[in-house]
Amino acid sequence: MADVRFSSVSKRFGTTEVIPSLDLVIPEGSFTVLVGPSGCGKSTLLRMIAGLDSVSSGQIALAGTDITRTAPSERGVAMVFQSYALYPHMTVAENIGFGLRLAGRPKDEVAAQVAEVAEVLQLGALLDRRPKQLSGGQRQRVAIGRAIVRKPRVFLFDEPLSNLDAALRAQMRVELTELHQRLGSTMVYVTHDQVEAMTMADQIVVLNKGRIEQVGAPMELYTNPKTPFVAGFIGSPKMNFIEGEAARSFGGDLVGIRPEHIDLSPGEGTWPAIVCHAEHLGSETLVHLKSGTIGRITVKVTGNAVIEPGAPVFANPRPGHEHVFSGGQRVAMP
Template structure:
């Protein structure tokens, strides 16, 4: 197995640049997830690594080889797509071994590799079935098995769980994590779902508008985001952002009718900033004021309270208490200032 290195990778369609000077190192055996909103360039970047999109400038290396101008078949990668792309007239066994059959591999070798992939993916009982007799999750496992049989240096996944229902997505997420643990291959995975990114990745690459916003482990990005975009994208429910103003060396938050000390270097008085607070770091108590508990979602062990705030900010509070404040009640939002993150209102960069 081997790693992947991108150096000043650029992609243009005519005069429109969609990938901007990406520098990235993905280590041997690492599970790297590209995450970001729709249109951020994550699938385009994956396709550049696969060779399905031409790299306008820069360099892509897989191991010690410069593969920037090589055909996809010469790069040592296998790709699993959002659609299963299985041959409907072939059995599971035939679908998984078709690539090796087309390249002239001996029948015994194909059989051995298909059986091993079927063992890893628990498909041994389905080898004689046609795709129409399989569930969505089973079909996706066949598509992954087809990639395993090829024995690639790098596995590429392009939103492979998007077509599955919620329960199957969870099951397949566990299957993919188990697969990575068993075979130890380098894997690059594209998703817009940050929950998938947090649960699968060794390394997350957060993309926006074709640029890398931040790279790090899931918990590094969660606990130490570099800017407001990353802070709001990583975490579910998303981080709350409340408008603040620097006054007398403190941060005044008019919407919550409070002022707090900040353990960061603040800009001069009058400067505008955003105060970031995770939903689980907030608590509520009944109190007369303009903040109203609008809606409560009860999910069993946890509840989410949605607040109406005069300043227009959207605030979500996570609660694990059985004590329920009635909807429509005025509340006071309380929190430990040590849990607050601060972001410059202009650049949206984190203040430290």
């Protein structure tokens, strides 16, 4: 295991600066998720740790050692890509052990380490199969096994679940989290999916246009977002934002309130509105409202609520759950 430290690191492609000067600590043994929209710089940061992209200025240290100019093969990191990149003509066992064989390790040692990794990833019964005979989730586990067998100090994951369907992504989130618990290794994981970030990470780094908006534990970012960007990116469905006179009444120029922190009343309340549409999800209902006072908002209601489009309702924010912003920064605690 090892920690990773960025000190005044920047990255430019030609004259275009994609990562302004940045400082970041990825603690030893943590599961740190870099999250943000496409083009925010998260994959670039990951590739700089791996040595696949050079650093324009600053320093990257791993376990206290400067690796800024170290060759990728000598950094002690292993990367799992969005594309599984498995060799189609090789079996699962051969794919997992390829790096060890390339390094000239004895056959017995390679076989023993492949068997150990296969047991961890529940691939023991599949070692003789080829990639085309595997499901998407099994292929992803093989790609992860190829990284584990190298026993790196840091694991790097670049959106590894994006090619899987929703059910398999949910399953693999659990498997990766449990794998981290078993190995105790430092893992850095890139995704644009805030649900993955919230459910897997013990530290989230929210990036926006190459800059760090906020670093913290998942629930810290959920309950105490420092900027409107973080407030809108973390949480599902996304936070409602209110401007104008309604926002000024709370003491800011922008007020955010999450859909789960608004109650509906048929008779009276804070904001009169009309139901536009209701999404019935079984355990909850997302009600989309239009209000002349605050514009369009979404409300999350527990259970399968029967709410007809066009029905008049009142939306009532729960006291103490407002997130008040002014000048792009948080100015009041909920």
